[in-house]
Amino acid sequence: MAVTQRERAAAPARAAARRRARPPVAALFGALVWTAGAALTALVPNRQEAEHTAVTAGLAGAVAVLTAALAPALTERVRRAGPWIAATGYWFVFWELATAKLDLLEPPYFTSPQGLLAALWDDRALLLDSFGNSLKLLVIGYSLGAATGVLTGIAMGWSPRVHYWAHPVLMSIGPVPAAAWLPLILLVFPTSYSGAVFMVALAVWFPTTVLTRAGVAAVSRRYYDVAQTLGAGSGYLVWRVAVPAALPQIFVGLFMGLGAAFLTLVVAELLGVKNGLGWYIQWTKGWAAYPRMYAAITLMIVLCGGAMALLFRVRNRVLRWQKDLVRW
Amino acid sequence: MVTAAVEATALTHRFALGRDRLTVLDGVDLAVAPGEFVAVVGPSGSGKSTLLRLLAGLDRPTRGRLTVDGAPLAGPDPSRALVFQDPTLFPWRTVRGNVEIGPRATGRLRERRDDVAAALELVGLTDFADAYPSQLSGGMAQRAALARALVNRPELLLLDEPLGALDALTRLAMQKELLNLWEARGFTAVLVTHDVDEALRLADRVLVLSARPGRVLADLPVDAARPRDTGAPALRDLRHRILRLLGVES
Ligand SMILES: Nc1ncnc2c1ncn2[C@@H]1O[C@H](COP(=O)(O)OP(=O)(O)OP(=O)(O)O)[C@@H](O)[C@H]1O
Ligand SMILES: [Mg+2]
Numbered sequence: 001m002a003v004t005q006r007e008r009a010a011a012p013a014r015a016a017a018r019r020r021a022r023p024p025v026a027a028l029f030g031a032l033v034w035t036a037g038a039a040l041t042a043l044v045p046n047r048q049e050a051e052h053t054a055v056t057a058g059l060a061g062a063v064a065v066l067t068a069a070l071a072p073a074l075t076e077r078v079r080r081a082g083p084w085i086a087a088t089g090y091w092f093v094f095w096e097l098a099t100a101k102l103d104l105l106e107p108p109y110f111t112s113p114q115g116l117l118a119a120l121w122d123d124r125a126l127l128l129d130s131f132g133n134s135l136k137l138l139v140i141g142y143s144l145g146a147a148t149g150v151l152t153g154i155a156m157g158w159s160p161r162v163h164y165w166a167h168p169v170l171m172s173i174g175p176v177p178a179a180a181w182l183p184l185i186l187l188v189f190p191t192s193y194s195g196a197v198f199m200v201a202l203a204v205w206f207p208t209t210v211l212t213r214a215g216v217a218a219v220s221r222r223y224y225d226v227a228q229t230l231g232a233g234s235g236y237l238v239w240r241v242a243v244p245a246a247l248p249q250i251f252v253g254l255f256m257g258l259g260a261a262f263l264t265l266v267v268a269e270l271l272g273v274k275n276g277l278g279w280y281i282q283w284t285k286g287w288a289a290y291p292r293m294y295a296a297i298t299l300m301i302v303l304c305g306g307a308m309a310l311l312f313r314v315r316n317r318v319l320r321w322q323k324d325l326v327r328w
Numbered sequence: 329m330v331t332a333a334v335e336a337t338a339l340t341h342r343f344a345l346g347r348d349r350l351t352v353l354d355g356v357d358l359a360v361a362p363g364e365f366v367a368v369v370g371p372s373g374s375g376k377s378t379l380l381r382l383l384a385g386l387d388r389p390t391r392g393r394l395t396v397d398g399a400p401l402a403g404p405d406p407s408r409a410l411v412f413q414d415p416t417l418f419p420w421r422t423v424r425g426n427v428e429i430g431p432r433a434t435g436r437l438r439e440r441r442d443d444v445a446a447a448l449e450l451v452g453l454t455d456f457a458d459a460y461p462s463q464l465s466g467g468m469a470q471r472a473a474l475a476r477a478l479v480n481r482p483e484l485l486l487l488d489e490p491l492g493a494l495d496a497l498t499r500l501a502m503q504k505e506l507l508n509l510w511e512a513r514g515f516t517a518v519l520v521t522h523d524v525d526e527a528l529r530l531a532d533r534v535l536v537l538s539a540r541p542g543r544v545l546a547d548l549p550v551d552a553a554r555p556r557d558t559g560a561p562a563l564r565d566l567r568h569r570i571l572r573l574l575g576v577e578s
Contacts, residue, residue: 222416229384230480231406232433240433244420321420323462 026082027071033089034064047103050114111291119291134276141200149205153212174206179267196268203264204257215249331362332483339392354541367527370537376520384410409482415473417461424457430480447475466493487519
């Protein structure tokens with residue numbers, strides 16, 4: 001039996017070694033696709049007016065070279081990205097063909113990869129500034145909302161008295177989209193920035209509170225019994241029993257809160273603080289500067305996707321004790 | 329030696345079950361002398377676990393008096409450890425983390441680190457100290473729960489079928505360890521078990537409870553020097569008597 005166990009333990013390691021030994025076919029193929037994209041961009045004449053064609057071709061070529069050069073040394077994780085490198089390569093070729101080369105998708109509504117790069121580069125100062133503003137508002141608003149939400153949720157889940165008083169307030173204020181409070185918030189808050197922070201925080205607070213409270217209230221009685229017979233006081237019961245046991249639920253709340261934060265962020269920027277990516281997107285749309293709008297949307301994807309990915313990583317780390325943890 | 333005397337008089341406990349009241353314990357008298365080892369056997373549902381919860385101070389009896397060292401029992405206390413029927417390890421803590429709960433909760437982790445290691449060693453989980461409960465087998469989880477209770481150096485150790493999920497060999501080994509520990513530390517022990525042989529091997533006295541509502545059917549002393557051979561004639565008679573009381577043998 002010991003032998004079979006050791007064999008079973010060795011099996012995944014051997015499989016991994018076999019995978020390593022296999023050449024990274026998908027990644028190399030991806031490099032090939034990107035090379036084709038670079039060649040297409042550089043050699044086929046543009047039918048659509050476009051600047052920076054050479055730079056774009058150079059960047060596509062750089063992707064190809066980098067992938068090919070790194071492919072043999074890649075770690076397992078990056079190696080698995082091989083098919084995606086190829087897929088994005090296809091997308092690039094399609095996009096380049098449909099816009100700059102064949103002029104099927106026409107300006108001003110559509111733009112070529114060159115156009116997007118040009119917009120990013122030409123307006124880099126304002127875009128960077130907008131990105132920074134959005135990031136700052138998101139971080140401040142989300143931290144405030146998440147911290148308040150978790151604390152409110154713990155208090156409500158722990159104390160029936162707090163729940164009695166807070167529940168009606170939560171249920172009347174919470175479900176209203178934070179954006180609906182905007183006129184009132186602009187009136188009450190001294191600066192539009194503090195109002196925007198409050199709006200984002202409010203949007204995060206509601207789902208975080210609801211799920212934290214549900215998680216804390218659902219903690220099994222038996223955990224408290226165990227802790228009490230071992231000498232735990234109420235502080236220990238709250239922070240060392242209730243909170244860790246409720247963490248899976250708390251993370252669901254934090255995740256939903258993050259989604260609400262993005263939504264509210266855009267509205268708050270647009271109508272309140274008048275800067276940031278959300279504002280930039282509407283502003284460029286206003287005077288039909290579509291390439292710049294796409295550039296801002298691209299940055300928005302980076303911001304939101306990055307924040308999401310970060311939260312997922314934190315969760316997977318914190319909850320690694322969970323059996324069969326579903327990796328988000 | 330740290331040890332405690334327990335005295336329960338006319339202990340009655342009822343649970344609300346829907347609109348009805350379910351009587352689980354009915355007038356149970358129990359006196360455990362300091363350092364004594366008492367085993368409790370009884371049919372399933374006879375209130376054995378409930379009795380231990382009352383002794384631990386987790387629940388208050390509906391009626392009756394309960395004192396520890398002469399003082400009325402006020403609530404849970406780290407000097408009275410309870411090993412629950414199911415291990416109830418905290419899934420977010422490693423095995424070591426679970427054993428550290430007691431020292432941590434009472435703010436004595438620093439001075440108790442050696443005790444934690446010793447408790448893990450005792451139950452044979454040193455190699456699994458950094459494993460999470462979801463990675464343990466049922467028997468290992470129960471051993472971890474035992475270590476968690478022992479690390480607090482209790483005066484009264486309440487055990488609710490702590491060896492129930494163990495295989496026969498490990499069970500025998502753990503029984504021996506438990507006896508050694510009891511002899512070395514001199515705590516008072518109340519062991520609930522469904523294994524009559526286990527009761528006979530370990531206890532000074534065996535308390536037999538009736539089916540629900542639980543009443544004391546018999547309170548039988550086990551007069552034999554340890555280590556005991558349950559095949560010995562005196563113990564064999566006692567075993568038959570207990571099994572007859574439980575309605576297993578006629
Ligand atoms: N919290 C509770 N609420 C209502 N009824 C309960 C509760 N806890 C236990 N009971 C009831 O009390 C009775 C005795 O339960 P207890 O767990 O003490 O039995 P037991 O002797 O330990 O049984 P077993 O040998 O199966 O562990 C059972 O009928 C059970 O349904
Ligand atoms: Mg029981």
